[in-house]
Amino acid sequence: MSVRIDSWVWAVRLAKTRSQATTLCRGGHVRINGNAAKAAQQVKVGDEVRVRLHGFDKIYRVAGLATRRGSATEAAQYFEDLTPPPPARVDRPADIVRDRGAGRPTKRERRDLERLRGRDAEASFTDE
Structure with missing residues (x-):
């Protein structure tokens, strides 16, 4: 099973809105396993997602597939933060x-x- 990367970025609260998540992808600020990601690209459990936020690179491993936006504690279950x-x-x-x-x-x-x-x-x- 897989989910669109822009939807996942929005659902785990890395972007405030879905359109901001799409804009991040279009701007080349989101990478999946080292490759630039388009908004409709699918993300699977175990993938490494790099997101450039506020001038810093954040590294996450997908631990679950979120399709809807929930609370911050709920969103934290869907990724592991690998950022040094x-x-x-x-x-x-x-x-x-x-x-x-x-x-x-x-x-x-x-x-x-x-x-x-x-x-x-x-x-x-x-x-x-």
Whole structure:
């Protein structure tokens, strides 16, 4: 048995609405077993689902097939969270400050800032 990925993402509360789940899939932010997923693609128990939410990659293993949206505790039964824990607070810089009036950061400065914040763009699954 299988379920559409956009329906599953919505049912397990990774997206607030079904249309947001579909938009995530269309935008390439959802992958099943390492491959980009279209909204109508089927997901089965045991598949690895990677979702890019709020600039971070979340990794889940499908433990059950949800077709309807329920409570958060009910939704947690349908997946295992395999996302590695974020780096310890002491490893991250306290705050990154740019001079006022310095303008927008260049592409190189932006990449350096992202690397400092622990969101290395080269490690993202969208660049694979």
